[in-house]
Amino acid sequence: SSRVRAAALLLLFAGALLRIAGLFHPPPLDIDEARYLVTAHHVATGTGYSDWRGPETHIHPAHPLLTAALAGKRIDALETSGRIATCFGAILCLIPLALLACRLDGEVTALLALVFLALHPLLARNASAIAPEGVYVLFASLGLVTLLPAEGTLPRPRRWMLAGFLFGAAYLARPEGLLVGLLSGS
Numbered sequence: 001s002s003r004v005r006a007a008a009l010l011l012l013f014a015g016a017l018l019r020i021a022g023l024f025h026p027p028p029l030d031i032d033e034a035r036y037l038v039t040a041h042h043v044a045t046g047t048g049y050s051d052w053r054g055p056e057t058h059i060h061p062a063h064p065l066l067t068a069a070l071a072g073k074r075i076d077a078l079e080t081s082g083r084i085a086t087c088f089g090a091i092l093c094l095i096p097l098a099l100l101a102c103r104l105d106g107e108v109t110a111l112l113a114l115v116f117l118a119l120h121p122l123l124a125r126n127a128s129a130i131a132p133e134g135v136y137v138l139f140a141s142l143g144l145v146t147l148l149p150a151e152g153t154l155p156r157p158r159r160w161m162l163a164g165f166l167f168g169a170a171y172l173a174r175p176e177g178l179l180v181g182l183l184s185g186s
Contacts, residue, residue: 015118089134
């Protein structure tokens with residue numbers, strides 16, 4: 001209904017504003033965030049996918065590569081680019097999560113999920129960290145939404161192929177993406 005859509009758009013807008021506001025007062029860097037930035041720095045400068053010890057084998061590449069792509073040749077913008085990558089992933093993931101709730105249990109559940117997801121202070125604050133979770137949740141939730149049938153969706157083989165691609169992209173952000181994809185396919 002139009003009321004539900006208006007409320008959903010208002011909640012999405014409020015959630016986006018909260019997450020963007022968090023960029024202006026980000027939390028201090030922790031050791032994991034520093035590792036993501038070192039890897040992004042090495043990618044941006046052409047050193048390769050590595051950290052200070054050699055080839056990076058402990059973190060998945062989606063976030064460092066996205067950070068390096070956003071920063072481009074401006075190495076001093078790596079921290080801001082890393083935060084922006086997480087923030088926009090955290091904003092965009094609100095849409096498929098709301099769609100997922102709607103397809104599972106209807107509009108009221110989708111609005112309740114959006115109230116929690118968009119307005120929860122901890123989720124809004126963590127959107128300004130340099131972490132792969134925003135990108136991971138975006139791709140994993142898109143994969144789950146793709147698997148749930150809706151009117152006018154792609155035929156089943158194409159939906160499964162697209163979902164596999166999305167879960168693969170989620171895996172490139174976090175290793176749990178593979179497990180979520182395997183469990184949702186069963």
